[in-house]
Amino acid sequence: MNDSNDPPRKFLLRIGQITPATYGTYEKQFDATVQAYKAMETIKAGSSIGGTGGVIMTDTFNRTASELVGSTSSGGQVWDGDSGGFWTADGSVAHSLNGPRNLAVNALTPNATITGTVDLVTSASGFSPNMRFYVGSNGKTTATSTTHLFAQLAVSTTGVGNLSVYKRINNVLTQLGTTDFSTGIPGTSATPQKATVKVELAIQNLTVTLTPDGGTPKVYTSTITEADYAALGTWAMVSTANNTADAARLDSITIETPYTPPILSGIEVWNGAVGGTNLTYQKDRLELLYPAATKFDILFVTGGHNKGTATPASFITEVDGFVAAFKVAHPETKIVISSQNPQKAPATTGVAHAARQSALRAYAMDKGYEYLPVFEAFTAQEDKGLSLIIDTDGIHAKYPGYPVANAGLTSLAWSGSVLWASVWLDAINARRITNFRPMTALPPA
Incomplete structure (x- = not known):
């Protein structure tokens, strides 16, 4: 059951065919040669639902712009904020010679990370120029924001680089820790010194990391109160102040929020069947086939063709051992047991196979697992399903286009593999019944 003619593919x-256009179907098959799954195949492409966060702004300022607010960043996003023509780009870095003016983006959540690389001239200027990185601002401009958190990279009046972290809640400014002058940024230098500032808010935990160019990162941590967090907004910003000498220049910036991956609308089948094997093979490769970190909604279990003349009892012991081992890693997964098609000549183990399939049905009922009666569906055909089984081996079900290999990969023409799939689909349809015919007696035994 591990090629594109098999029942899972059908x-x-x-x-x-019967689901909306947005619902996709996908399958990946285990390759015994390399002991790994092949790439996921798309049977029908669906669409993704949700997916939030990730990088929402990135800019290297590799363009010339006389006004950055309203311009498209190198990452394809558009800057908001309040510049008045004072935030510009020269093709290499961004400048802001008057403050407080800012570039901003709505992160849609206070929980944002803003990372900026700054070129800082540390010559003594007497003005203490600075660059500030904000998260959780309740306004998109520094003039209107009354609540925010920010880290300030500055140069002291004597030419020493320093870092400070603040919170402003309802217009009350509080410094979170003292200003650090031992930043590792060379002082009193007319040559711009590169440093990266990263400000990250995760609920009430604020982390600021300063990394001098080629130096050792310095990490500062603070916490805010639950009330502080509730007051925050969703804007992330960068601004400058006292920067008339162009001492602080922005080399690049990235703003991101926690990433939640999209949920694929549809169904995936991980086909772990391997021709010629028994369930011991899968049991010995549980983590390879069914990783503990992956959630599986349903496990379809079938087997028997490769057991030769093995007794029903030994077969069920093997099935139960596999299921039990699987459930250790995946206790939440629903177990569904499916019988297989009968065998016919020239196969010589048809009687033993039938006995094993009968025992499989009893096992499913005893354990309370859902049972899919494929064996019974074949034997209910007028010819006991014999015409739907390949004549040359008497074991495998015929597929659309048989005997031409791969002639009917996308066909659902009636065949043995389509009968298998029909039994599975019938079980699904039975769960969806909402209209019942009038009932006047007990169902037949």
Whole structure:
């Protein structure tokens, strides 16, 4: 059951036909040669639902712009904020010669990370120029924001680089810790010194990391109160002050929020069947086939063709051992047991196979697992399903286009593999019944 003619593929083809266009179907098959799954195959492309966060602004300022607010960044996003023509780009860095003016982006959450690389001239100027990086601002301009958190990279009046971290809550400014002058940034230098500031808010935990060019990162941590967090807004910003001498220049910036991956709308089948093997093979490769970190909604278990003349009891012991081992890692997964098609000549183990399939049905009922009666569906055909089984081996179900290999990969023409899939689909449909015919007696035994 591990090629594109097999029942799982036919099942997915039909699911794709009867579901909305946005619902996708996908399958990946285990390759025994390399002991790994092949790439996921798209049977029918669906669409993703949700997916939030990640990088929402990135800019290297590799363009010339006389006004950055309203301009498109190197990452393709558009800057908001309040510049009045004072935030410009020269093709290499961004300048802001008058403050407080700012560049801003709405992160849609206070929990944002802003990372900026600054070129800082530390010559003594007497003006203490600075650059500030904000998260959680309740306004998109420094003039209107009354609540925010920010880290300030500055140069003292005597030419020493320093870092400070603040919170402003309802217009009350509080410094979170003392100003650090031992930043590792060379002082009193007319040559711009590069340093990276990273400000990260995760609920009530604020982390600021300063990394001098080629130096050792310095990490500063603070916490804010629950009330502080509730007051925050969703804007992330960068601004300058006292920067008339162009001492602080922005080399690059990235703003991001916690990433939640999209949920793919549809169904995936991880086909761990390997021709010629028994369930001991899968049991010995549980983590390879069914990683503990992956959540599986349903496990379809089938087997028996490769057991030769093995007794029902030994077969069920093998099945139960595999299921039990699987459930250790995946206790939440629903177990579904499916029988297989009958065998016919020239196969010589048809009687033993039938006995094992009967025992499989009893095992499912005893354990309370859902049971899919594929064996019974074949034997209910007028010819006991014999015409739907390949004549040359008497074991495998015929597929659309048989005997031409791969002639019917996308076909659902009636065949043995389509009958298999039909039994599975019938079980799904039975769960969806909402209209019942009038009932006047007990169902037949």
